[in-house]
Amino acid sequence: MDPYSLALLTRLRAAGLVIALLALMLTATASHAARPMNTDDARTVDPKACQVESWVRQNADSTELWAIPACNPTGNLEIAAGGSHARGDIEGSRNTVVLQAKTLFKPLEPNGWGWGLAVGTAQHARPPSGRDWYAYIPVSRSILDDRAVLHLNVGWLREGLSRRNFMTWGIGSETQLSERVWLIGETFGQNEGRPLYQAGLRYWVVPNRVQVDATYGNRLGGGERWFSIGLRLLSPAFLP
Numbered sequence: 001m002d003p004y005s006l007a008l009l010t011r012l013r014a015a016g017l018v019i020a021l022l023a024l025m026l027t028a029t030a031s032h033a034a035r036p037m038n039t040d041d042a043r044t045v046d047p048k049a050c051q052v053e054s055w056v057r058q059n060a061d062s063t064e065l066w067a068i069p070a071c072n073p074t075g076n077l078e079i080a081a082g083g084s085h086a087r088g089d090i091e092g093s094r095n096t097v098v099l100q101a102k103t104l105f106k107p108l109e110p111n112g113w114g115w116g117l118a119v120g121t122a123q124h125a126r127p128p129s130g131r132d133w134y135a136y137i138p139v140s141r142s143i144l145d146d147r148a149v150l151h152l153n154v155g156w157l158r159e160g161l162s163r164r165n166f167m168t169w170g171i172g173s174e175t176q177l178s179e180r181v182w183l184i185g186e187t188f189g190q191n192e193g194r195p196l197y198q199a200g201l202r203y204w205v206v207p208n209r210v211q212v213d214a215t216y217g218n219r220l221g222g223g224e225r226w227f228s229i230g231l232r233l234l235s236p237a238f239l240p
Contacts, residue, residue, distance in 0.1 A: 035068070036200065036215045036228050039151045039170030039186045042114035042140035044102060047075035048237035053082075055213075055230030062088030068098065073239050078102040080120075095125045108140045108149075115139045118155075130160030136168060147176040157190065167191040180204040184215070194220045200228075209234055 068082035100120030108114030136155025153170035172186030189195035200215030
């Protein structure tokens, strides 16, 4: 077995062990906040609980493997740390490490609204490498007793490679189609360039405990399409 395949197999085994351990803990409810949406919501992981969001994204010329664990140790501070490994036909392999903190100033309630603040950094470990910094305000509005939720993000991005600042934005929605199925959609982008969009479905394999999703995305006007399949696992409150 070549070194790349051996390293990938080791990562997959480690990820499988983490998923298996978390699956044994999934006995409590949690909020609906979840990937694959880039537009974030005004919700966090349950107090003293954790989650793992993992997904595969197939781009036109590369494949990305992502895993983002997150915990809420204080009750109102969600800390996420994870990253991705990508391999493409042109650029070869590359890794990204992400660290983010998120808090709420007004928690989202049924038929109400909420807002918060998230700040984070992303380190791109490939030539040319660079570290991005970002912050955004997520605002969410619940209607129809949480059967539909609208999201708005406004933020800032400092791109490490170009040393330029950008305004970021996102508009998204979640609509319940049945007891276990949700329709999700969004458009997002920066103050420069054409916006992107994404749409798909979420399905609760175990309600409020194990979730899978599938999406299709592209840039308005075409040229940057992708498909993704994800798995989300949530734990009960277990942190001290």
